Amino acid sequence: MLLQTIILYVLIFLLSILILKTLFSFSSKHYKLPPSPFALPVVGHLHLLSPFMHHSFHMLSSRYGPLIHLRIGSVNCVVASSPEIAKELLKTNELTFSARKHTAAIDHLTYNSSFAFAPYGPYWKFIKKISTVELLGARTLGQFLPIRSQELQDFVKLLLEKSHAGERVNVTEELLKLANNVISQMMFSIKCSGTYGQAEETRRLVREVTEIFGEFNISDIIWFFKNVDLQGFRRRFMDIHKRYDSLLEKIISNREMVRTGKKKNGRRINGDVDDDEEVRDFLDILLDALENEKSEIQLTRDHIKAIILDFLTAATDTTAMAAEWALAELINNPNVLEKAQEEIDQVVGKSRLVQESDLPNLPYLQAIIKENFRLHPPIPMLARKSIEDCQIGKYTIPEGSLLFVNLWSIGRDPKVWSNPMKFNPERFLKPNESDGLETNIDVKGFSYQLLPFGTGRRGCPGINLAMQELPTTLAAMIQCFNWKVVNPEGVEIKGKDLVDMSERPGLTAPRAHDLVCVPLARCSPVS
Template sequence: MMLQMISYAIIFLVSTLILKSILSFTRPSKKLPPSPLALPIIGHLHLLGPHMHHSFHKLSSQYGPLIHLRLGSVQCVVASTPELAKELLKTHELTFSSRKHSAAIDYLTYQSSFAFAPYGPYWKFIKKLSTVELLGSRTLGQFLPIRTREIHCLVKFLKEKSRGGESVNVTEELLKLTNNVISQMMFSIRCSETEGQAEEARTLVRQVTEIFGEFNLSDIIWIFKNVDLQGLRKRFKDIHRRYDSLLEKIITDREDVRKEKKMTNKNGDDDDHEEEVIDFLDMLLDVLENENSEIQLSRDHIKALILDFLTAATDTTAMAVEWTLAELINHPKILTKAQNEIDRVIGKTRLVEESDIPNLPYLQAIIKETFRLHPPIPMLARKSIQDCEIDNYIIPEGTLLFVNIWSMGRDPKVWEDPLEFKPERFLESKEKNVSSGVNNIDVKGLHYQLLPFGSGRRGCPGISLAMRELPTTLAAMIHCFNWKIDGDHHGVVDMNERPGLTAPRANDLLCVPVARFTPSNLDDI
């Protein structure tokens, strides 16, 4: 009986394979973009190293700017030119409006993430809520004292270290600053004042971005779907448990405060009629409690949204400042030129302010040049919701799209001397870049050779916050201090990357700050 069943199974399998072969000859196949030779089961996985954007860059240089890859069971295309990026992200924006998912993403975000949600009513509602309420100009203006205070605290800390010639872990200090800013905007808690929670929150943020960027064989090779080969499932379940516990306490504490406040107002004891700056958690809880809301949020939605914004606004902004400072240390002439510009515009009496940034074009050019060479998220990932034709090639529905912005930043057809750190390329000058009008390029997603915040509907909603916080922090650090590398590194910062969804430096940046001057307004906030 058993042998008979095995025989039937073999006959069925062989018949299926024969039928598929016949259909493939009788039905015209779709013309996919160029592709390397794939291996059975694993496809092109053997061609990928720990840094996917590096591997894709190498493959694109061999097979062309638009290539097709099969990563296990998952079909992918990789685009590596501004022209293709524009066609895919603008002309066919709705076709590629979805995001890739993984077991880690679904589990850690309660399947309720804004960042990974499909383009639809929920996504549109949260996009509007975040861009208008949390990240709109009015709210960002109200939170200006918080950003200013955090920069002042950082400068004071660095000042103390400089007096003793002590080394500073710049990586950790920048993470503290960005984490303090977004946590106060999200739920009015300055994490550094609760150091145990702060350390846990920063650790969780880093672990989340790391695990989101790792390839899980169980996601992409169907025969391993229920096998935790790499131990990733165990890791992301542990992260989720710790994160959920942290957020549950924060939300519960806030609900208690809201109940107490409602009782006070009901009893007529509230005499304070000043305009209150409410944080994002209160906004979300207002929606949660509103039965007539356009979208009904759950507690899991709130936790997922907080995770979205904490990870997006902590790691990437701190990383961008760190990369920029590292490049300036490695290019002392550029650092001196930037310091001279700040000295000329601001002087050596007060600390730089956000309102000063438009008057510092060289500083802005330095940041653009860093984004070109070290985009915080090196590839934009999308997923097609229908078939699409690009350059006479068909990209089937359900295909993952990777736009390799890291690769575009190193393309000699787009940039002159692409491997050189040269901020002057973004300034008006007689020296013209290969890409015409390069000095007019901004980072808002309209110039496809420079997309640090993405483009279109799915572009980063936090661009306004980042472009206030990032240049002001950097300006304060190089205005008030010179920087010496800690240890025997011949004064040169190691510029290797660490794998992950983002592309941080491989090792923490350890430096000794050397004071240039002490701002007179350091204690004003």
């Protein structure tokens, strides 16, 4: 009984300290913060947030304005929901917001060595240079074009087989396989559904990582519970890390054995290519840097695993998800699908499969991609962290605050977009073909109404790969097929809005339910 009383008094004491810390956290500097809803002691505004954070932020911003302050547990946050404020934060004050948020899950799963979450500094600059030049540069993307083309042909062949048999296809899963096979071959010359037979586990790990990165862990946001695993997060990310580490260790060890064999046989593995004139994949590039004692940054094995995780998750889940959202919108908007088919028929025809070289001649397809990014940005919010105090107008954003730029909200703002809830690719065409309100907008990070790949120094380095792979994949699905939506029992769904467009929470914003369709062949341009 005495022990219980002591524990109760200790808890009351600590809770009182926490409340006082919360109430007077800014008293010493007298910050003038952006508008904010009423906050509760301890939890702050946590009670106002749903698992779909971008939805919750959107509702709060519609009430309190395009720049708001929130306190989520012990963490101070600001949310920007307009292009003008996004530009001021991400461009004018880019260096101030050059850091990224960290959580226990992020730190552990990325071996504390992530490129995506690394502070802006020598390590980040080094990895950015080798990734953009060696893996994602124009020369390397050109060298890997045959792989992307072959994977797309295999994808279309599978769909044609299902079409001829009248069978349904889980399009969600097949798009994940396609994206995963492309990036896996570019990174370590492995087709995940082939040699190692680990495709399903790889895709599952990618999905689990993006989910847990996007969830709130009470232990991360309320300092009192820092070492208490209330929600089982630690158990979850430890399990994910164990499985991922085992997968990567096998791939890296096998590659090291191959490299050792080449060295024993006197074959060169450093430099541009080896003696067989093979295209070096990213794993070889990283292992070269690991073994190079004169490298400007001395990489470790954990660095390599973390970088592979960065690129696997970024190039698998988001690419597949964007293609799936776009196809779902086309199915729900058959007039748009018909216009896209007409454009591809005129430019490409039906006797050959659409190619990446056709993309500049398909403006309506490009408009569909932009419209899809507007309504369904692969990552709905850009997250940054301030490294110093920042003045935005009459408000001060304190050092260490998390910044969320709500791309999902900006894409639905009627002050920015005409009729924002309508899927209308025409808005991105030339002025004489639309109302002219949203023309001349690109996705490269210069138009703050549309930032699917971010902007500035911390913009996505994979934009060139994504804007080759994604439009070509979608174009092939448009060119070769119509789509019949079916329920789990295989019965066709008819009527308006055939595809459920609800979301699932996470770092990304995937559809809540897998897209299952029966493909109906329009043409068979592959043999």
